[in-house]
Amino acid sequence: MCPRTRSRALQDLFLPIEWLDEGKVRFLDQTLLPQEETWVETADYRVVAEAIRRLQLRGAPLIGVSAAYGLALAALESAATDAEALRRDVTEAADVLRATRPTAVNLSWALDRCLRALESASDAAGARETLVRTAREIHEEDVAANQRIGAYGAELLPSGVSVMTHCNAGALATGGYGTALGVVRAAWTGGQLRHVIATETRPLLQGARLTAWELKREAIPFTLIADSAAGSALRRGLAGAVVVGADRIAANGDVANKIGTYGLAVLAKENGVPFYVAAPTSTIDLSLPSGDEIPIEERSADEVTSVRGVNIAPNDIDAANPAFDVTPNAYVSAIITENGVARPPYEESLRRACEAGVPARG
Amino acid sequence: MCPRTRSRALQDLFLPIEWLDEGKVRFLDQTLLPQEETWVETADYRVVAEAIRRLQLRGAPLIGVSAAYGLALAALESAATDAEALRRDVTEAADVLRATRPTAVNLSWALDRCLRALESASDAAGARETLVRTAREIHEEDVAANQRIGAYGAELLPSGVSVMTHCNAGALATGGYGTALGVVRAAWTGGQLRHVIATETRPLLQGARLTAWELKREAIPFTLIADSAAGSALRRGLAGAVVVGADRIAANGDVANKIGTYGLAVLAKENGVPFYVAAPTSTIDLSLPSGDEIPIEERSADEVTSVRGVNIAPNDIDAANPAFDVTPNAYVSAIITENGVARPPYEESLRRACEAGVPARG
Numbered sequence: 175m176c177p178r179t180r181s182r183a184l185q186d187l188f189l190p191i192e193w194l195d196e197g198k199v200r201f202l203d204q205t206l207l208p209q210e211e212t213w214v215e216t217a218d219y220r221v222v223a224e225a226i227r228r229l230q231l232r233g234a235p236l237i238g239v240s241a242a243y244g245l246a247l248a249a250l251e252s253a254a255t256d257a258e259a260l261r262r263d264v265t266e267a268a269d270v271l272r273a274t275r276p277t278a279v280n281l282s283w284a285l286d287r288c289l290r291a292l293e294s295a296s297d298a299a300g301a302r303e304t305l306v307r308t309a310r311e312i313h314e315e316d317v318a319a320n321q322r323i324g325a326y327g328a329e330l331l332p333s334g335v336s337v338m339t340h341c342n343a344g345a346l347a348t349g350g351y352g353t354a355l356g357v358v359r360a361a362w363t364g365g366q367l368r369h370v371i372a373t374e375t376r377p378l379l380q381g382a383r384l385t386a387w388e389l390k391r392e393a394i395p396f397t398l399i400a401d402s403a404a405g406s407a408l409r410r411g412l413a414g415a416v417v418v419g420a421d422r423i424a425a426n427g428d429v430a431n432k433i434g435t436y437g438l439a440v441l442a443k444e445n446g447v448p449f450y451v452a453a454p455t456s457t458i459d460l461s462l463p464s465g466d467e468i469p470i471e472e473r474s475a476d477e478v479t480s481v482r483g484v485n486i487a488p489n490d491i492d493a494a495n496p497a498f499d500v501t502p503n504a505y506v507s508a509i510i511t512e513n514g515v516a517r518p519p520y521e522e523s524l525r526r527a528c529e530a531g532v533p534a535r536g
Numbered sequence: 537m538c539p540r541t542r543s544r545a546l547q548d549l550f551l552p553i554e555w556l557d558e559g560k561v562r563f564l565d566q567t568l569l570p571q572e573e574t575w576v577e578t579a580d581y582r583v584v585a586e587a588i589r590r591l592q593l594r595g596a597p598l599i600g601v602s603a604a605y606g607l608a609l610a611a612l613e614s615a616a617t618d619a620e621a622l623r624r625d626v627t628e629a630a631d632v633l634r635a636t637r638p639t640a641v642n643l644s645w646a647l648d649r650c651l652r653a654l655e656s657a658s659d660a661a662g663a664r665e666t667l668v669r670t671a672r673e674i675h676e677e678d679v680a681a682n683q684r685i686g687a688y689g690a691e692l693l694p695s696g697v698s699v700m701t702h703c704n705a706g707a708l709a710t711g712g713y714g715t716a717l718g719v720v721r722a723a724w725t726g727g728q729l730r731h732v733i734a735t736e737t738r739p740l741l742q743g744a745r746l747t748a749w750e751l752k753r754e755a756i757p758f759t760l761i762a763d764s765a766a767g768s769a770l771r772r773g774l775a776g777a778v779v780v781g782a783d784r785i786a787a788n789g790d791v792a793n794k795i796g797t798y799g800l801a802v803l804a805k806e807n808g809v810p811f812y813v814a815a816p817t818s819t820i821d822l823s824l825p826s827g828d829e830i831p832i833e834e835r836s837a838d839e840v841t842s843v844r845g846v847n848i849a850p851n852d853i854d855a856a857n858p859a860f861d862v863t864p865n866a867y868v869s870a871i872i873t874e875n876g877v878a879r880p881p882y883e884e885s886l887r888r889a890c891e892a893g894v895p896a897r898g
Contacts, residue, residue: 208850374840374848376738376762382841382849390850398855400738400840401764402796406861409798434764436771440806441799478736478762479744481843486736487744488570488752493760499768 183314188391189350191231191240193310197250199243203230204346208387217251219244219267226274226281229378233347234421234457235316238280241271242309245288249305252298260298264305265289276469277430277498279422279459284312316349319454319512320356327357327417327452327510328364335361335414338371338404341432342384343419343452353419353452355388357510362394370396371413373404375432377477377495401434408438408445416442420453420509427503427520428465433496439505448507455511455528465500473497545676550753551712553593553602555672559612561605565592566708570749579613581606581629588636588643591740595709596783596819597678600642603633604671607650611667614660622660626667627651638831639792639860641784641821646674678711681816681874682718689719689779689814689872690726697723697776700733700766703794704746705781705814715781715814717750719872724756732758733775735766737794739839739857763796770800770807778804782815782871789865789882790827795858801867810869817873817890827862835859 191201203212222244225231231240248267254260268285291308295301337358344355361367370389375381382398389396416438422430429451442449475493480486509516513530516523553563565574584606587593593602610629616622630647653670657663699720706717723729732751737743744760751758778800784792791813804811837855842848871878875892878885
């Protein structure tokens with residue numbers, strides 16, 4: 175392994191992706207977890223794009239960080255000798271990266287921020303440096319945002335709480351530390367957390383594979399359940415709060431997140447359990463008045479009819495595989511951002527959270 | 537294959553279990569579906585008991601039918617030369633069969649009916665004949681009950697309906713024809729049904745493996761979804777009714793059924809979709825005032841941490857695996873029995889359904 179420099183902010187944290195000083199990125203292939211911990215090193219932004227498409231890199235905030243690093247790689251790879259030509263090459267790469275997945279708004283948010291930063295560059299070398307610096311800033315800011323989300327979220331939880339979470343909104347879904355699992359980490363460190371209930375999250379099993387891997391790694395006590403066991407667990411009072419991440423949040427507080435989130439939110443409300451969404455403001459899309467406008471990615475039917483390569487259904491059948499659903503704001507008790515906890519009515523509280531200005535938005 | 541006689545009532549139907557005239561039972565090993573269609577022939581009741589325990593034979597009504605056939609095998613196997621000795625051997629076998637699974641009340645119901653029938657037998661040969669005849673009657677009555685459930689259920693459905701179902705409450709879960717899938721079959725035959733949405737039903741995937749197999753076999757159009765996709769499907773109006781089976785129904789209409797049923801019922805109500813339970817009266821346990829008293833089977837954690845032998849989670853973690861949950865009666869629009877449709881208040885309507893007297897109850 176080659177020497178690499180981490181900024182102070184990222185030291186001592188598990189990071190699912192890293193910028194290497196020699197102009198490469200190194201990331202964990204999440205499709206192979208928990209059985210294999212395989213790291214990929216690449217200088218090719220197309221490898222990053224493909225990794226996002228294939229869910230080797232996944233989770234809305236991590237998709238944003240990865241796309242920014244992808245753009246930096248594209249700039250280093252470009253043979254352009256002036257800023258204008260470099261901008262053209264980078265814009266082309268941005269289009270490739272932007273087309274990988276439709277739902278997480280952090281992807282566009284990060285790409286747009288990088289492209290904006292490029293506007294003031296006057297030569298190719300300066301433009302390259304700007305893109306690398308901006309990508310690293312986005313990464314560092316994301317980790318810092320998660321740590322603030324964790325602290326704000328932990329304040330909402332009672333002592334001795336059991337938290338239910340869905341999918342993986344952990345270090346593996348972000349630049350590091352995690353959003354929903356950031357809240358879990360902060361509550362664990364603060365001694366408030368008793369236990370986590372992790373849903374396995376079919377079809378791609380991010381709960382069973384990734385959340386379980388993260389929690390086991392840090393010895394945070396947890397129980398894995400099938401997705402459909404969540405309802406009776408909430409009814410039996412086994413969780414004092416549900417905390418999930420988000421892929422995109424509309425201006426009115428409607429939340430797009432992993433398929434099954436809507437059901438959990440309804441079941442939480444029905445059983446008087448608070449339902450919290452933990453997400454950086456980069457996930458909030460103030461341009462969309464409601465969740466009805468959020469594009470929902472439909473993924474391959476194979477993900478439903480097989481599990482890790484093993485067929486579980488008859489051949490040649492029809493299967494639907496929406497990757498996300500939309501939870502109407504009425505089921506969301508609060509949205510925990512790095513700029514504080516937004517409460518209903520969300521039109522106002524989310525705008526305030528975004529305007530608090532960290533990170534800067536266009 | 538040896539010659540075998542089916543009663544008129546069972547002709548032309550797919551049956552997951554059959555009595556063979558040479559004194560054996562023949563059943564489909566459901567754990568191997570849909571990849572393999574393997575039939576087991578046995579004269580040993582212990583094989584039947586083990587098949588129930590291992591879910592080669594599953595579904596509350598089929599568990600009842602299988603247990604009755606198991607008792608008949610035990611009677612044929614017994615070396616007893618008088619009725620009293622035979623009763624002792626059969627009672628011992630009944631204890632083994634009864635201990636296989638705790639939740640489905642049809643198991644005890646069928647065993648008790650067989651043991652009662654045995655009371656009047658005066659010699660060993662007569663006792664053996666009584667047990668074989670009673671088991672075959674239970675089987676035939678179950679199929680007839682399902683056909684009546686299907687007809688009653690279809691009357692509740694509008695024309696052109698899409699029905700969502702969970703787990704497998706089909707021919708494979710019963711003596712034949714099915715309860716929830718009996719309603720689907722009747723609606724399909726009657727031209728009312730447009731489409732079925734089948735949930736995969738983790739952890740053991742009875743929806744993906746068994747319901748999909750049954751529906752494909754009869755060319756009934758359906759779409760398979762992950763369990764957690766049910767909520768958004770209901771919210772998007774993709775199903776006009778939810779129809780499920782039951783493993784035990786308390787006197788007040790609380791329903792124990794496959795884990796995840798409770799969540800579906802809450803989501804159906806939240807979205808104004810009727811939620812129907814289809815079950816023969818042998819599933820109704822009037823001795824239990826409410827669902828709180830229904831024992832819920834906790835199965836092995838391995839079923840959650842692996843899928844068809846493939847590990848999906850880190851090793852040595854904690855997983856919970858309740859096989860059933862209880863849906864409070866407030867979420868149940870109607871309970872469809874072979875004696876008609878029971879509506880709230882269920883204390884009264886379920887008692888009336890049971891007293892309608894087919895099959896006779898003690």
